[in-house]
Amino acid sequence: MSRVRVLMLGGLWRNNPALVQLLGLCPLLAVTTTLVNGLTLGLATLVVVATTNTIVSMMRRSLMPVVRIPLFVLIIASIVTCIDLLTHALLFDLHEILGLFIPLIITNCAILAQAETVASRRPVAESLVSGIATGLGFCGVLVVLGAIREVVGQGTLLAGFDLLVGPWAANLRIDLPFDGMLVAVLPPGAFFGLAVVLAVRKLIAARTGAPGRRMRTARVRRS
Amino acid sequence: MAATEGNALRTLLLVGVIAVGAAALVSGSYEFSRDRIEANRQARLLQDLQSVLDAAVSEAALNPTRIQASDPERLGYEDPVDVYIVRDEDRPRATVFPAVAPDGYHAPIHLLIGVSADGVVTGVRVVEHRETPGLGDVIEIAKSDWILQFDGRSLRSPEPPLWTLDDDGGRFDSLTGATVTARAVVGGVRSGLEFYEARSAELFARAADETADRTSEGATGTAAEEPVDE
Numbered sequence: 001m002s003r004v005r006v007l008m009l010g011g012l013w014r015n016n017p018a019l020v021q022l023l024g025l026c027p028l029l030a031v032t033t034t035l036v037n038g039l040t041l042g043l044a045t046l047v048v049v050a051t052t053n054t055i056v057s058m059m060r061r062s063l064m065p066v067v068r069i070p071l072f073v074l075i076i077a078s079i080v081t082c083i084d085l086l087t088h089a090l091l092f093d094l095h096e097i098l099g100l101f102i103p104l105i106i107t108n109c110a111i112l113a114q115a116e117t118v119a120s121r122r123p124v125a126e127s128l129v130s131g132i133a134t135g136l137g138f139c140g141v142l143v144v145l146g147a148i149r150e151v152v153g154q155g156t157l158l159a160g161f162d163l164l165v166g167p168w169a170a171n172l173r174i175d176l177p178f179d180g181m182l183v184a185v186l187p188p189g190a191f192f193g194l195a196v197v198l199a200v201r202k203l204i205a206a207r208t209g210a211p212g213r214r215m216r217t218a219r220v221r222r223s
Numbered sequence: 224m225a226a227t228e229g230n231a232l233r234t235l236l237l238v239g240v241i242a243v244g245a246a247a248l249v250s251g252s253y254e255f256s257r258d259r260i261e262a263n264r265q266a267r268l269l270q271d272l273q274s275v276l277d278a279a280v281s282e283a284a285l286n287p288t289r290i291q292a293s294d295p296e297r298l299g300y301e302d303p304v305d306v307y308i309v310r311d312e313d314r315p316r317a318t319v320f321p322a323v324a325p326d327g328y329h330a331p332i333h334l335l336i337g338v339s340a341d342g343v344v345t346g347v348r349v350v351e352h353r354e355t356p357g358l359g360d361v362i363e364i365a366k367s368d369w370i371l372q373f374d375g376r377s378l379r380s381p382e383p384p385l386w387t388l389d390d391d392g393g394r395f396d397s398l399t400g401a402t403v404t405a406r407a408v409v410g411g412v413r414s415g416l417e418f419y420e421a422r423s424a425e426l427f428a429r430a431a432d433e434t435a436d437r438t439s440e441g442a443t444g445t446a447a448e449e450p451v452d453e
Contacts, residue, residue, distance in 0.1 A: 059241075063237075064237070067237070071238065071241055075241065075245065077245075078245035078246075079248075081249050082249060082252040085256040085260075086255070086256060089255070089260050090259070092267070185356060186356065
């Protein structure tokens with residue numbers, strides 16, 4: 001298997017930040033009330049983790065161990081602030097819904113863990129791929145959990161997609177023939193949904209005989 | 224860790240370079256976003272104003288006069304709030320102001336109320352609330368048209384004693400499972416109307432001054448209007 005495939009598989013499945021490392025659960029649980037909310041925060045996180053990994057990797061040779069964590073946080077915080085401002089300018093309505101959670105990306109430990117365990121030790125290309133893989137893995141979980149909660153909770157799918165990509169997408173909204181169970185949208189529903197997703201992942205991993213191998217990243221303190 | 228002199232210097236330099244880079248990046252995107260965000264806010268504000276106004280006045284609402292007013296007793300805000308007065312050929316046509324229903328089930332409910340010049344409600348919208356999803360949140364226009372029952376009402380129709388829920392002997396529809404929420408909103412709209420009744424003459428006079436100043440001075444200087452306290 002090529003190096004890229006290993007890295008991609010790691011971020012998406014074997015070492016998925018949300019499902020295996022259980023990192024970044026705070027934004028994950030908070031925003032996944034609909035698929036579109038999850039997708040937006042997932043994409044924002046993807047951009048942040050890929051950019052941070054690249055920047056950190058570029059300066060890995062001059063990094064001093066004593067100041068590395070503050071520098072990581074400074075870089076992550078700057079990028080998140082930019083994304084926050086840009087979404088506020090370009091995706092105003094969506095920002096009204098997610099505005100509270102975008103700054104919280106800074107506290108997503110999955111990003112710090114990537115900077116610490118991958119980007120500060122590996123070449124730029126590898127760090128970038130690893131960052132993209134991690135971001136996609138995280139985004140995927142947000143989308144799946146958001147879809148589950150939206151369908152069960154309010155009986156729709158893709159509601160509000162037009163806020164993200166433009167008015168044409170309003171027609172993509174699917175209304176299912178039931179009103180939904182409120183609990184799925186409320187905070188407890190986030191935990192129930194995550195439990196289901198985690199269980200399904202374990203089941204598949206057990207079936208295919210490739211147990212999710214925890215890497216050192218798992219030891220980073222959880223958020 | 225034994226950091227040598229050179230190492231410490233290099234560390235400082237690195238931190239400095241990164242900090243400057245980060246600052247440049249953030250201020251760059253701030254510069255890029257600032258005007259757009261402001262334009263978005265204005266567009267949203269106009270949209271909100273028009274949602275609580277008659278279609279007939281909406282045209283004139285594109286250029287409302289903003290003044291500040293303070294009435295903690297009736298509006299529920301400690302600080303002065305923005306009151307928008309829509310004027311058409313020097314006559315006040317409508318007024319839009321925020322009000323708080325302090326006794327929501329979980330938290331105060333924030334309302335935006337539109338009133339025509341003769342004191343009749345043209346629209347009420349809930350702008351912010353934390354009522355129970357599925358029960359109390361039907362006060363949102365997106366969820367039900369319960370909030371539309373205030374349209375066309377005033378303090379003369381029904382008379383103030385009947386400005387309560389039908390459960391309490393009044394004239395307004397209650398909400399199943401969310402009586403507290405419904406009661407809070409009705410109370411909030413009523414005290415909003417009381418604010419309008421008591422203060423509209425003064426507000427209109429100030430709006431007229433404001434417009435006159437604006438035309439004579441060429442839109443400068445008068446932005447910081449003195450808030451009037453009771």
